[in-house]
Amino acid sequence: MQDKILKTLEFNKIKELLLEHASSTLGQDKIKQLVPSSSFEEVLDLQAETDEAVHVLRLKGHIPLSGIHDIRPHIKRAQIGGILNPMELVHTASTIYAGRTIKRFIEGLLENSVEIPILEQKAEQIIILTPLEHKIKNAIDENGDILDGASEALRQIRQKLRSNEGRIREKLESLIRSRNASKMLSDAIVTIRNDRYVIPVKQEYRSNYGGIVHDQSSSGQTLFIEPQSVVELNNQLRELHMKEQQEIERILSELSADVADVGEDLTTTVMILGEFDFIFAKALFGKSLKATRPIMNNNGIVNLYKARHPLIPINEVVANDISLGKDYTTILITGPNTGGKTITLKTIGICTLMAQAGLQIPALDGSELAVFTDVFADIGDEQSIEQSLSTFSSHMVNIVDILKHVNHESLVLFDELGAGTDPQEGAALAISILDEVYHRGARVVATTHYPELKAYGYNREGVINASVEFNVETLSPTYKLLIGVPGRSNAFEISKRLGLSESIIHHARSYIGTDTNKVENMIASLEKSKRDAERERQEAQDYLKDAEKLHKDLQKQMAEFYTQRDRMYEKAESKAANVVEKAQEEAEEIIRELRKMRLENHASIKEHELIEARKRLSDAVPNFEKSTVKKTANKKRVLAPGDEVKVISFNQKGQLLEKVSDKEWQVQMGIMKMKVKESDMEFIQSQQKVETKPLATVKGKDYHVSLELDLRGERYENALLRVEKYIDDALLAGYPRVSIIHGKGTGALRHGVQEYLKQHRSVKRIRLGDAGEGGSGITVVEFK
Structure with a gap:
């Protein structure tokens, strides 16, 4: 990577933030030398070691890295016969102790079956030199004073x-x-x-x-x-x-001679400790950004979910979804100034550089990035449309240099492509440059003001338009990236909101061509459709999550019901069998007494009558069939959709809907649909296939309300609004008890939720969850 590109995309500022998390000059030196790698295998290794460190921090919260010093100059001087001063020897002992501590720390994790193969291999290289450490500490105190002993x-x-x-x-x-x-x-x-x-x-x-x-x-x-x-x-x-x-x-x-004797071992330990400091600095930096490990590929595919620029405060930055390299290889972002186009470019660029340097990125889990041989960027700080010729020349120099080196393994970022010259010529140049880079197979993201380029994405395969959303009502950008929608100027709407006369605006519109008006109207319609589609997709995802949770809850409840039913059957059968057995024993005793009476008194009771009476008593004992369902072999019959079957594991009748694989069917059991193996079914009878309709999503009698409300991550005011609506829904559903998950945190959200519940007329009692329910992170609500 060129140093100029690293500076343009502010990778050096990332390194400055990373330096704050290093514990020693050894780690700081490695950070200062850090550059993104272009080797796919090396990037995978760098990401793996960072992820292991993140895993350790998640488990332990820290790693003992204090007391590490760069003693390599001391070792060299000792090896050539020099005498080390007391503080140099103190630093040597401290470093030996730090190595011993880290090695013991890693071994403790391994004993608990924590999988950290990279850190394990590095810890094994640390050489324990406890005798030398103790000898130094017995001779010199931590302030460098020689002890009497x-x-x-x-x-x-x-x-x-x-x-x-x-x-x-x-x-x-x-x-x-x-x-x-x-x-x-x-x-x-x-x-x-x-x-x-x-x-x-x-x-x-x-x-x-x-x-x-x-x-x-x-x-x-x-x-x-x-x-x-x-x-x-x-x-x-x-x-x-x-x-x-x-x-x-x-x-x-x-003591210096002793240090010289183990100089090579000490040097190895120092190098490994520097690597530990560097790796955990990366992990701590990622933790401070709430970053995640990206999935790396070698195919030029970028899929970022809720990506943020790492240099903008997390409470101010707007996260965006960005996709590139699969269905399209070029994104053209159009629209007015100050909308966030440049930040979008820099976000893609800096996330790529961070990932290739082994750093985690500020995006959601599952985000994917490619390893590029080169990243090129022509991004200027000038944001005025009145750019001088010198600025245009500067941009052209950069672009000419980029075109000399760009290939199919490159990521290219153009900011305000073609700006600073005649609009018509600038637009023509921009189209030509984009075509050239596109045909070389590079991944390209470009921003522009030129309206001529709005049609570019529609006329080129593999190119897509995008824009940054602008709220005309508030006269401010939302910084939300809209993929597939070209940007529009909004000049007339903004002028109208600011008070410009309607007649002047109408007169201005007359100078705009019909085609331009149609394009602007089409863009406005696309923006609205995009927003509506996003909202509907989010609602659909919410419904899907609720449905999946309901499905799992019902499956669990059905399994518990049948288990409990079988247990009760078995208990009843056992109790009845005991009663019958006792009655049978009493009957046998009566028959013995009758036979005895006949022999003693010469009664007229005949033997065959006694035998017949005993047989009648035996026949009176009921035969209980075990309720535990035994799997039986399927009858040799070809099943078809619509057949009525018995699902053996649930002891429940159902209807076949469709065959999902060679050995599995989708079966409708009541309101439940689930996949069942053929070996777990018994054919009952054939029926005409019944079409099933999906559950209505209208909130009514059949509307499903979850037994839990999860508020974690919500703002205080939004959380209380959700609680109010949820309590109403739960009361309509007739639930006797529900749970509200608010997390532990500072306790402010828990206090607010509980204060609201105490005031609610339908709430009978509230309590914190038990240890198995979530403890103080959950409130259980009982209704009247």
């Missing part, structure tokens, strides 16, 4: 130093506490000059103390004298300081 020799030297300093202070303090000290000393303090302990003596009393003068005050009235009594002790102290410094240098030299 760094060596036994250093400990002994410092003990002597402290002892010696104590003796010197003791002698000097005895001098400043003497009887004549207040007269002979300028101040009763012990201070240091030239690394030796001294006391401040007045000039006239210098001979009273003897020793060495090390300094004097600016006035010359005070001399800083080292008394003769402490000269020898100060000499010893100086020698101890020199020994201390020698021992510190020996310790630093030893």
Whole structure:
């Protein structure tokens, strides 16, 4: 990619935002070097590693990346025999610790069966150097001070130093506490000059103390004298300081040699830590944009759903659906200035560059982008139609350069193509340039003012018109992209709204040709049709979602009903069988007693009569058929639409509507339609096929109201309006209880919803959901 293109599409600004999420200079360096890749395989790998990092952040919320330093210069200096200073060694230990922490963090995720193969492979390359880390930390504290315990020799030297300093202070303090000290000393303090302990003596009393003068005050009235009594002790102290410094240098030299010994391993760890920082910076940046992973292809297809420009605040930007490369390869956006055409161009361009750099894009899930070999853009900041010749020349220079390199693997973005010159010539040039780029197979998005180009999309296969919607009522653009509808100037409507006389506008219209008026009217009709179609499509999608949810609810309820029914049947059968069994045992006991009585009393009851009585008792025991439905083999019969069958798994009769595959039919069971396998059906009888009609969408007796209302993502006022309407619908449907999903969030929406429900005359009781129902993110409403 050319640097000029990256600057034009503001990719450098994206990198500046990305830098804010890096934890170390290592990650920042990789971000500064980041450029979009033209290799399809490399882009897939870059997107995969970013997605793994996003997955980790979704699970854990963070990754421990603190304490990472670029210690590669320290390692090189140690390897050539240099001695590292204490802070360089502290940074080395900190980096070793950071590597150990990240490796342990990734291993913890793997133990929980988290699939992150790329991060796993990188973590495996981190080399644990705990002994060196501990050795450095035992010798140097986090501020870079050498600890007494760094060596036994250093400990002994410092003990002597402290002892010696104590003796010197003791002698000097005895001098400043003497009887004549207040007269002979300028101040009763012990201070240091030239690394030796001294006391401040007045000039006239210098001979009273003897020793060495090390300094004097600016006035010359005070001399800083080292008394003769402490000269020898100060000499010893100086020698101890020199020994201390020698021992510190020996310790630093030893630690530096240890760093040099594992220099290659340390360098590898540093590189991997830089990659971790870079990858998670991309993930954090994507999270801040509410971005998603795009589906990448190598076929020049772009499908963006609710795409936003990443540099415009999310609460201000208008999201648009953009499609290119499948049914058409060129989009021509026409319309007036300040409507958002340039932002649309830049959105396509920057999303493409971000995706090819391994960044997630600000669009909905399922958005698709292509990997282009080159992205070309001729986008100027000048937004006036009074452009100078120099501006036109500048644009032409860019376009000539683009035409030298463009091919079927290119994405080309033209802003105000042909502007800045005679309108007729400019329009002709624009058409010619578009034809040339189109025939080379490139994907093209261009904006223009020229009305001549409105017909371009209708006369060229693979080209489609588009515009950015303008609200004449508010005299402002909506920034909504309308694919398939060319733009119109709206000059007359805007002038009328601003108060221009109707007669002047009517007179102006007389100068516009009939064909132009027809085109403008056609565009206005297309815009209205587009808006109506969008609204109807959204309503249809809503109805479809409701229907699918109803279908699933009914399927679940039917399965639960039949399961409960079978369970009750089995329970009743078991209870009845126990009663009969008990009665049978009693009857047997009676027969035994009767036989006994006959033998004892020579009664006239005959044996065959007893046998017959027992048989009658046995025959009285009912035979229960198990309610559990057993699958039986289908009769060898060719089924046809309209046949009445029994669906075995539901124990329900149904009617065949149509065959959907070799082994499946669509069956109508009551109000339900569902796919059923032939092996799960029994033929009952043939009937004439009955045509079924779809459920009416008019809200009436059969109108379906969901048992749940989902308000997540709604604005406060819209949410309350939806709750009011939903409660009315639920009451009409006769529901005893419904659920309102408002999410947890800040609690403002939950509070507003519950306050409204408390005031409603038909609400009996409200409560938060149980743990299994959604907890504080859902409110359960019971009606009177």
